[in-house]
Amino acid sequence: MSKRRRRIEVLVESLAAGGDGVARGEDGRVTFVPRAAPGDRLLVSLIQERKQFARGKLVKVLEPSELRVVAKCKLFADERCGGCQWQHIEQETQGAAKQLIVEAGLRKAIARGLECAPLLEPCPPWQWRRRARFSFWAGGPRVLGFFPQGDKKITDVQECPQLEAGLQAALTAIRTHLLPGLSARGEVSAVLGANGASHVSVHGSASRKSVEALAADPAISGVSHGTRTMGKADVQLEGGVLATADRFAQASAAGNEALCSEVENAVGPVAGLRVLELFAGSGNFTRLFSDASEVVAIEAAPIPKGEYAGGARWIQGDAATRAAELVKAGERFDVVLLDPPRSGAKDVLDSIVALTPKRVVYVSCDVATLARDIEVLVAKGYKAVRAQPIDLMPQTAQVEVVAVLELA
Ligand SMILES: C[S@@+](CC[C@H](N)C(=O)[O-])C[C@H]1O[C@@H](n2cnc3c(N)ncnc32)[C@H](O)[C@@H]1O
The missing domain is CATH 2.40.50.1070 (OB fold (Dihydrolipoamide Acetyltransferase, E2P))
Known part of the structure; x- marks a missing residue:
């Protein structure tokens, strides 16, 4: 017979990276609860209990937060779809939570002087996905x-x-x-x-x-x-x-326009400079740097077709392996731009440093791996200067960040 799970009452204080509500019970222990809104008083069933924290499943909203809204999609309301995490939270609160999640994730860099700009929200709240x-x-x-x-x-x-x-x-x-x-x-x-x-x-x-x-x-x-x-x-x-449908593309057209403009500003004028782009996808950013004296683009997927890549030298393969080959060949770059998957870029950081760029622009969809990688680059002589959070996926807990690091 399965053990009946312990139930407790909690008050939700904030929202964590990943989307769960951060709540506290009477014993003061943090309990993470999906589908919670800051200010909710909830009855939760504890599905995991550790010394430092617990995980709970929402059983009943005892007192709803003022920030709660009725979810637009019945599948979300019925807990039958994992595509969205925050349909039950009004838009402004979603944005404020994303800002706080980025600032909390980058707190070490912020303490050292990184400026974290206010969140950009370029997408419509619905129908943004292409x-x-x-x-x-x-x-x-x-x-x-x-x-x-x-x-x-x-x-x-x-x-x-x-x-x-x-x-x-x-x-x-x-x-x-x-x-x-x-x-x-x-x-x-x-x-x-x-x-x-x-x-x-x-x-x-x-x-x-x-x-x-x-x-x-x-x-x-x-x-x-x-x-x-x-x-x-x-x-x-x-x-x-x-x-093509089975290749990466930014999920929102409006979001991508804002993202590209941030990336262009973060990289700065490139006339006469050598630019290395890692995790270059289908050339979404590559096309922005046709003024550079040379752009080298590394991507694991087959080299994309098209005229847009501004004459970039494309190299297919694993970013860490290919960047190490550039180091071995004695190449140097003025700017390195990277946009890795959620797991980040830890295997390529040594090569980035060895390529001696004055500026590194790091586009990230995961603030935890971004923060981890920034610390490595800072330890190797870079200063994290600015971070621009962008909401590319409304109703979800996802947040994109464009971070700029400069050789100190
Ligand atoms: C977040 S996407 C960025 C693409 C591009 N910047 C854009 O805006 O469309 C990450 C890209 O990294 C590629 N990728 C994943 N792992 C890789 C690796 N180990 N080496 C090189 N590219 C990789 C994926 O194929 C994908 O195109």
Whole structure:
């Protein structure tokens, strides 16, 4: 028989990185609770108890915070989708929490003089997403959608208020034409181009007829399935960047415009300079530096096509390995720009230092790994000067940061 979990009353004080509410019970111990709002008094069931902290599941809102709002999406309200963490919290509080999460994460650098600018909020609160990955299961009744937080059972998603209208049209087309022809399990990704049609990539078993029907839908410009491509092989994003559904692209068009402008300012004038870009993706930032005397772009995925990369020298491969090769070859750069995945860039930091850039611009989607990597660069002689937080994903706990470090 399973042990009944202990229940306690807590008061929620703030929001933590990752989205959980930070609450305290009568014993003063911190308890992390998902779907909590600062000011809530909650009854929670303790699912993990440690000496320093506990984790709780919300059982009942005893007294709701004034900052609570009714979630727009029924799947969020019913705890059936893990895509958003903060639909129950009003917008201004989400922004304030993101600012505090960044400032708390970078507190050591701030104590040494880093200026943390106020959060930018370039995205509309809803319908900002132009790229999505849906999971499917067709072993029983067919489902295509997202996973609830911490759950392995896919929730069937027909509509998502985060999707741009064109991407919602792609989801509807995928459900209409492709879903009946899918078998077993897999993933379907879609990215919305600037012309309003989406490229779709199917990973898993699908009938030829269903893929053809999807490719013929006006919401879809092309479909890749295994080695086959029907219709166009990619879509154009802003600035001529070519995107495919299974490659990284910034999730919001409006957010990306603001991000690119921050990156451009952070890097500064590049005429006559040598720029190294690590984790360069499809050239989203690379295209901004055509004035540089040379841009070297390193990316693990195949070298992107297109004219936008401003004549950059592209090197495909692991950033740490390839950057170490540049060091060995005696190369030097004036600026290094990097935009790593959430895990950060710890393996490449020694090479960055050895390449002697006067400025390092670090774009991060995870403040914990950013803070860790900043400390390494500071120990090697850099000064963390400025950080600009940007909300690229409203209703979620995600926050992007553009940080500038200079050789002290
Ligand atoms: C956050 S994205 C940034 C892409 C680009 N800056 C943009 O704005 O679209 C991170 C990129 O790093 C690439 N990547 C992940 N691990 C890598 C590694 N070890 N070496 C090189 N590139 C890597 C991914 O393929 C992805 O394109």
